[in-house]
Amino acid sequence: MGFKRIFGQEISKDLLIDFLNDLLEGERTIVELQFMDKEQVPDSVERRGIIYDVYCTTDTGEKIIVEMQNKRQESFKERALYYLSNAIVRQGEKGTKWKYEIKAVYGVFLMNFKLETVCEQVRRDIILINRQTGELFIDKMRFIFLELPSFGKEEEACENNFERWIYVLKNMEVLKRMPFKAQKSVFTKLEEIADLTQLSREDRMKYDKALKVYRDNYAVMECARKEGRDEGMEKGRSEEKKEIAKSMKSDGMNIERISLYTGLSNDEIEKL
Numbered sequence: 451m452g453f454k455r456i457f458g459q460e461i462s463k464d465l466l467i468d469f470l471n472d473l474l475e476g477e478r479t480i481v482e483l484q485f486m487d488k489e490q491v492p493d494s495v496e497r498r499g500i501i502y503d504v505y506c507t508t509d510t511g512e513k514i515i516v517e518m519q520n521k522r523q524e525s526f527k528e529r530a531l532y533y534l535s536n537a538i539v540r541q542g543e544k545g546t547k548w549k550y551e552i553k554a555v556y557g558v559f560l561m562n563f564k565l566e567t568v569c570e571q572v573r574r575d576i577i578l579i580n581r582q583t584g585e586l587f588i589d590k591m592r593f594i595f596l597e598l599p600s601f602g603k604e605e606e607a608c609e610n611n612f613e614r615w616i617y618v619l620k621n622m623e624v625l626k627r628m629p630f631k632a633q634k635s636v637f638t639k640l641e642e643i644a645d646l647t648q649l650s651r652e653d654r655m656k657y658d659k660a661l662k663v664y665r666d667n668y669a670v671m672e673c674a675r676k677e678g679r680d681e682g683m684e685k686g687r688s689e690e691k692k693e694i695a696k697s698m699k700s701d702g703m704n705i706e707r708i709s710l711y712t713g714l715s716n717d718e719i720e721k722l
Contacts, residue, residue: 457504466483466516468636480507481509485504485505512556513555515534515556534556538591556591557592564599571595578590605630692712695714695719
């Protein structure tokens with residue numbers, strides 16, 4: 451819920467740029483970003499798992515897609531590949547003069563769930579390499595997966611700005627004060643934007659409702675996981691996908707896109 455409040459609005463663009471530059475420190479420098487398809491920005495978190503997408507430009511022209519993901523999605527790796535592939539295809543130009551001058555496309559996927567259960571990592575960097583030699587094959591596509599639940603450091607143990615950002619994002623809902631303001635001034639602005647007391651009554655009601663749905667879903671899934679009830683979890687995820695699909699359908703979204711985001715078949719969606 452804190453993701454959209456912090457990063458999902460024009461007034462906080464500089465915060466997102468700062469976060470991404472800390473993430474890519476020593477590699478790339480982002481100078482501009484724009485919010486993509488506005489229909490992907492929900493008015494309340496419980497309606498969809500996707501928080502928002504932005505399209506970033508670095509000082510050397512690379513394109514970076516950023517997707518904030520709050521809920522677990524089926525075929526998430528495939529969706530990530532689809533997103534980045536589309537960003538590359540959109541660079542194509544008509545005519546015979548274009549010589550495939552493709553800018554690099556990065557996907558930064560900030561997740562409030564674990565991508566894998568066997569091997570936990572806060573950060574996964576996925577690149578295209580030569581399988582035999584391990585050498586970089588081409589630097590035009592890169593995936594960066596960030597798992598908030600896998601970050602276990604306490605406030606005083608955070609060693610750099612990237613870790614400070616991850617700590618704040620993971621603990622946003624329970625923080626009684628904003629840490630790290632002495633180390634980095636951007637956290638002062640972050641505190642102002644994230645201050646729930648500044649929400650309108652209507653926005654606060656939406657926020658509280660979304661937070662309740664998220665916490666209820668999370669509690670159910672955690673309980674099922676601990677008790678080993680895999681079948682129950684699968685059924686719960688299936689019902690959740692159907693509820694999300696119903697909301698999308700009622701908003702007029704086409705069936706193909708609903709299928710892409712939920713993993714449900716066209717027939718299943720049509721019956722809802």
